[in-house]
Amino acid sequence: MFSQKPIILAPMAGLSDRPFRRICRFWGADLAVSEMISAKGLAYGDRKSQILLAPDRSDQPYWAQLFGAEPEIIRDAALIALAAGAQLIDINMGCPVRKVVKTGAGAALLREPARAEAIMRALNRAPAIPYTIKVRNGWDEETRVLNLFIEMAAEHGAKALICHPRTARMMFSGQADWQFLSQTALNAKVNAALPIIGSGDLNDPQSAIKALNLPGISGIMLGRGTLGRPWLFRQIKERLKYHHEWAPDSALKRDTIFSHGELLKGEYGEKTGLLFYRKHLAWYSKGLPGAAAFRQRLFTLNTFAELASAIDELFAVPTEEGPDFKQK
Numbered sequence: 001m002f003s004q005k006p007i008i009l010a011p012m013a014g015l016s017d018r019p020f021r022r023i024c025r026f027w028g029a030d031l032a033v034s035e036m037i038s039a040k041g042l043a044y045g046d047r048k049s050q051i052l053l054a055p056d057r058s059d060q061p062y063w064a065q066l067f068g069a070e071p072e073i074i075r076d077a078a079l080i081a082l083a084a085g086a087q088l089i090d091i092n093m094g095c096p097v098r099k100v101v102k103t104g105a106g107a108a109l110l111r112e113p114a115r116a117e118a119i120m121r122a123l124n125r126a127p128a129i130p131y132t133i134k135v136r137n138g139w140d141e142e143t144r145v146l147n148l149f150i151e152m153a154a155e156h157g158a159k160a161l162i163c164h165p166r167t168a169r170m171m172f173s174g175q176a177d178w179q180f181l182s183q184t185a186l187n188a189k190v191n192a193a194l195p196i197i198g199s200g201d202l203n204d205p206q207s208a209i210k211a212l213n214l215p216g217i218s219g220i221m222l223g224r225g226t227l228g229r230p231w232l233f234r235q236i237k238e239r240l241k242y243h244h245e246w247a248p249d250s251a252l253k254r255d256t257i258f259s260h261g262e263l264l265k266g267e268y269g270e271k272t273g274l275l276f277y278r279k280h281l282a283w284y285s286k287g288l289p290g291a292a293a294f295r296q297r298l299f300t301l302n303t304f305a306e307l308a309s310a311i312d313e314l315f316a317v318p319t320e321e322g323p324d325f326k327q328k
């Protein structure tokens with residue numbers, strides 16, 4: 001799965017849902033990771049967690065992310081996810097959000113390496129579960145445990161380690177420290193056996209390709225940079241392959257936006273779909289002439305039909321057939 005350096009859609013709670021994963025896969029994401037799903041929720045049959053987990057046939061192989069703190073519950077949840085159609089399970093060991101950390105999950109595991117190791121051991125027990133872990137550099141500057149986590153992950157059979165090279169304490173402030181990630185990956189003796197994937201601040205083709213070419217880096221994930229710009233995957237690939245700058249024309253953008261709306265409506269229904277769509281539309285409209293007025297208007301429009309007219313006005317291009325995301 002990681003033999004050719006993949007360009008991947010990062011897991012984003014509330015955002016990397018089935019519709020957005022489908023849109024990003026269409027635009028060239030080699031893989032995508034689901035939103036984080038509660039291991040406890042899955043293990044105890046919680047309906048919301050089951051819905052989050054459901055696979056999408058256009059997003060294969062399916063890589064689902066779990067969060068939790070209890071090794072056995074995580075193993076049970078991972079088995080449920082595999083049975084539901086996931087091919088690879090990522091364990092969230094980097095989320096710094098209070099709600100997650102206070103349960104001992106996410107970045108809290110960076111402060112509890114023994115527990116993190118017990119989770120990896122449980123997943124690697126026969127029959128072994130194909131899994132990856134996603135971490136940050138450490139909890140804070142004083143406790144950068146990345147090296148230790150690379151060693152543990154390699155020892156306990158992880159398929160890859162993903163790192164967002166900030167500390168948990170930094171949340172999203174400052175900059176992702178790609179030099180630290182590259183150096184640590186390179187220095188880790190086990191590196192050859194364990195692909196290291198980086199995630200953080202890759203918002204344009206130049207920075208993405210630079211990161212992809214860093215020593216020790218086996219792939220990259222894109223998160224916030226894809227919001228309103230899912231074609232970023234294609235832009236990176238065009239530059240990598242043909243060394244040229246590519247950008248979608250406004251008809252392609254518009255078709256993507258409409259397809260995204262259709263997928264959201266299909267996934268969540270008109271009412272909830274609209275809430276998600278407005279959020280994405282605010283990102284999609286960024287930088288377009290008339291975007292500020294469009295964004296103000298967004299919150300006064302209460303149906304997909306009304307939004308469609310507003311989008312048409314924003315683009316003011318004739319309607320035509322676009323890429324068919326449903327058939328992919």
Ligand SMILES: Cc1cc2nc3c(=O)[nH]c(=O)nc-3n(C[C@H](O)[C@H](O)[C@H](O)COP(=O)(O)O)c2cc1C
Nearest residue numbers: 010011012013036134164199200201202222223224
């Ligand atoms: C809104 C949002 C939600 C996120 N949710 C998750 C998540 O569920 N699991 C996870 O491992 N990382 C999550 N992340 C972190 C991203 O996967 C990524 O590592 C981070 O945003 C850095 O990459 P970027 O600068 O390309 O966004 C989230 C980030 C954002 C902005």
